Amino acid sequence: MGAKTVLGILGLGTVGTGVVDLLRDNPQFEIRRIAVRDIAKPREIDLSAFEITEDPFQLADDPEIDIIVEVAGGVDPAFEVIKRALTSGKNVVTANKELIAKHGPEIFDLANKHGVTVFFEAAVGGGIPLISTLQRGLQANRISRVAGIVNGTTNYILTRMEQDRKSFDEALREAQAAGFAETDPSDDIEGRDVVYKIAILSSLAFQSPVEVSKIFRQGITQIIDLDIILAAEFGYRIKMIGLAQPGVGDTLDVRAHPMLIPIHHPLASVEGVNNAIFISGSAVGEIMLSGPGAGKYPTASAVVGDIINIASALKLPDFARYFQPPISSQVKPVYPIDETRNAYYIRLETHDTPGVIGKLGLAFGQHGVSLHSVAQKGVTSSGTATIVLLTHTVREKQVQGALREISALPTVKQIGVLLRVLNH
């Protein structure tokens, strides 16, 4: 086999521990150093065989380390450590979705300059080989859409709400108890995690990055059990979706928001903490990859897969060029959400007064929004009626215009939620 490949690992959380577990008995690799934030913290694995440091730059500066494995997450200090590692000619494996989403082009450019590579299969979809499929598996295709369930926490919550008729709060608490949601779940339930992941998938599918801060984002916190029940009556399931497709002109329509998915669409059957991405290609048609999108060993297996792939390529002279992600450094504008065209599910809380549906119909009509269905659901003791509407496909700004007018009507208490429908 020749000499061992020498690794430095940055971060020893769940994924880092999984990576050490998977590699510690592998004779092909030597873990030389591990950088952690707090050396004193008690850990569930025996680290006596490793050199532990609190200074991650020691990894980047160690001339014997071949590959830096970054599983710490967050931009700081990972970004600086990775830049220094690449500059000193080391290859990098990272699971860091935020870093790749925000600074991918700069990182790939630096790697290119120094003849090394950055692999990031674990950044999206845990152990499902999404990145390699988009990068190398569909070369003959012009991709027309990527739609994915890429956040296990929100999919677990929505699945529990649907299957066990739980409220959002109950389902969230259950997810936290089961270890599927963090104590502070906001990155997941507010959609930031999905923003990072769809930004990465989009950059691979369309070979151009977008500005991450411009990606439209809506979380799942406004969704109530009634929405899930009514969506089912209309023939849909509600899923948190990352969507990327070409926009008008040279833009990319990239977004992260819950959507109504037609019940027979393959994404509708993805349950619990599973992830899936659905890819439409010009030649291949529609393919879906699914599996556990997070968790210690699924994610660690993607990291270790990258390490093994780099190690076997290290024997090739000049291999790095082959593995360069084909992403231009030219950032494309995000197609504004106002300009996108969708069908909409809208839930309104109104006073139970006669003629309210007529007034709503009039307001939508004046903005050119035609309605597919309208349903009034029960009236509470306080006299609140819930009205749910499903529109035909229309430009978002027309719906927003109608809703501004509607929210000013005296009979309307509030707009409960606005959700978009995935067209097939």
Next chain:
Amino acid sequence: MGAKTVLGILGLGTVGTGVVDLLRDNPQFEIRRIAVRDIAKPREIDLSAFEITEDPFQLADDPEIDIIVEVAGGVDPAFEVIKRALTSGKNVVTANKELIAKHGPEIFDLANKHGVTVFFEAAVGGGIPLISTLQRGLQANRISRVAGIVNGTTNYILTRMEQDRKSFDEALREAQAAGFAETDPSDDIEGRDVVYKIAILSSLAFQSPVEVSKIFRQGITQIIDLDIILAAEFGYRIKMIGLAQPGVGDTLDVRAHPMLIPIHHPLASVEGVNNAIFISGSAVGEIMLSGPGAGKYPTASAVVGDIINIASALKLPDFARYFQPPISSQVKPVYPIDETRNAYYIRLETHDTPGVIGKLGLAFGQHGVSLHSVAQKGVTSSGTATIVLLTHTVREKQVQGALREISALPTVKQIGVLLRVLNH
């Protein structure tokens, strides 16, 4: 971009025509020669720009051709042409499942000797990137099972039988009319196509080939609509499955036969001509890849993807070693079907005489086969009663022993079908 990559194409059927379509306007490639069986045959594409030959060895001997693209199918003459091409230092892309299943190790060995590669993504699962996922995407895993729906024709027939209550013959005729089944459909409905494909997937998952002629094979021709209805009542769908998993000792349990799939298993929802493979890995857990498994452009997209991947690797010195499929040339024995352990679905035709179920129960009991459910379904005017049994998990030879005894009973007319159940 530098010089064009020069291609020679062997075969101009559906897939070959798709490959020409996808590549003819690509400035990176030049199609130098195309070998066909019959030059005079009228074709739907304009071939005036290409040099056409009936001698496929001209491709292998042309010193300017970089990559031979073999989309002719069958062992003869593809095997000899590919061997000569590899020997003269050309890389090969093939969609030929039979050839790779039967002669993969010899072909890979020859490629290795001459510093070139053989890519075969299109051999299984059309455009779904199954081969690359097994070869490079799950490196950190010990795979414990591959179970796949890898034949679109049989999946289409079984789907039509279930959804539209068609008979096997009606569904087959419908598949032929829709272009999803050949005029002679025997390779598909008798399971030979699945044998080749699961042999290839198994060799990648377990890094060893098996002897293809030893793989147990059962087609779908014995399945009647009643089986599909009763399977559904028991909580299953019937699917034609290629299965590969480690056997006892140093054997591999590789087979191609219809199976009862639990209704909530992801494979159960794969409909029509779609394909899917379900992979269980030690670290990643269970992942599934699905999509159109056949057809002109899905398959051509896999072929062209291979061509593009080889072309970009051609710039690397010594790249072939990196892409060598990690398959040992040491053939492993197939674990005998008699020794495998399964639960079984058995349909028997009997005379409607009292006590017949008791006699069946006795025979099964004497062979150590315990029954999970027994159902008697109707009695025809000729006095035939259909009895369906579901067993617990048991070694196959015990079931076969019981059935030998049962088929000798005077009250039993015939054993209608024996199907195996996928355990989850």
